[in-house]
Amino acid sequence: MSKYFDEQKWSEAIQHNDWYLRLSDDYKRLMKQAEENNKEISGKIKEEIYQFFENHLEKGDIVLGKKGPNWDKERKPIDTIIIHHTKNPPGITWQRLNAMQLIRLYAIYYASPYYEEEKHIKGQAIFSSHFRNSHQIFYAYHWLVRMDGATEKLLDDNQIGWQAGNWEVNCRSVAICLDNDFENSSPSDLVISSIAKLIKEKYPQVKLENIVGHREVNPKTTCPGNEFLTDWKLKLINILK
Ligand SMILES: [Zn+2]
Structure with a gap:
C-alpha cells in the first residue's frame, strides 16, 4: 500500500477522463514534499507515484484517450x-x-x-x-x-x-x-x-x-x-x- 497518498482514491480517479485534474492537488503536494525532504525520502515519494502509474498502465485500467490531436502532423x-x-x-x-x-x-x-x-x-x-x-x-x-x-x-x-x-x-x-x-x-x-x-x-x-x-x-x-x-x-x- 502507498505510504504517501491514498491509493484507493487514486485508483478510483484514474477511471475518469480527467484523472490528472482530480489528482493534480495531490501530485503538487507530493512534489513539494519531495522537494523539502532529503534525497532518500524524495526518491521514495517519486518511486511510489511512478510505480502506481506503471502498474496501472500495465493493467490497462487507467483511462486514456482513444483519439485526439495528431501531435505529429507538425513533424x-x-x-x-x-x-x-x-x-x-x-x-x-x-x-x-x-x-x-x-x-x-x-x-x-x-x-x-x-x-x-x-x-x-x-x-x-x-x-x-x-x-x-x-x-x-x-x-x-x-x-x-x-x-x-x-x-x-x-x-x-x-x-x-x-x-x-x-x-x-x-x-x-x-x-x-x-x-x-x-x-x-x-x-x-x-x-x-x-x-x-x-x-x-x-x-x-x-x-x-x-x-x-x-x-x-x-x-x-x-x-x-x-x-x-x-x-x-x-x-x-x-x-x-
Ligand atoms: Zn533532459
Missing part, C-alpha cells in the same frame, strides 16, 4: 539532436520511463494547455498518438543509450518527442537519452563513442552545432548534467569531426 525534417540523461540509476525500463513521462509531460500539459487552439483538451482523456504493440505510449525520447554502449530505439523518427521543453525544437529534433544520472559526473568513453556512432549512422545530416544538451535549449534544466558543457560535449563533437 519537420530532423536537423537537431538533443542529449538527455534519465537522472536515475542505470537500468531504467521503457515501462518506467513511460509512466514518468505520462505524468511529467502529458498530464502536466493536458492540465494546462499552452496554445489557444489546444485549450479545449483540458479535461479530456490523454492521447499521445504514439503506440507500441497497440498500447499507447508516452515516453519522449527516440533513443536510450545503456551504460554498456547498447542503443535502444524508443520513438520512431517521424514521431515528435515531448522532450526539449520547446515545441518548435521538438518538431525538428530527436532525443538521445543516457541511462544514468550524470548530474555530477561524465559518461564513459564507451558511452560517448556509442552516441557518436548512433549520430553518424542515423543522422549524418545534423550539423555539429545542432548537437546540443537539453539545458542548451531549456535553461530551466541542468540535463544532461553539470559536466556536459565543460567536459563531455567536446569529446563527443571531436569524435564526430
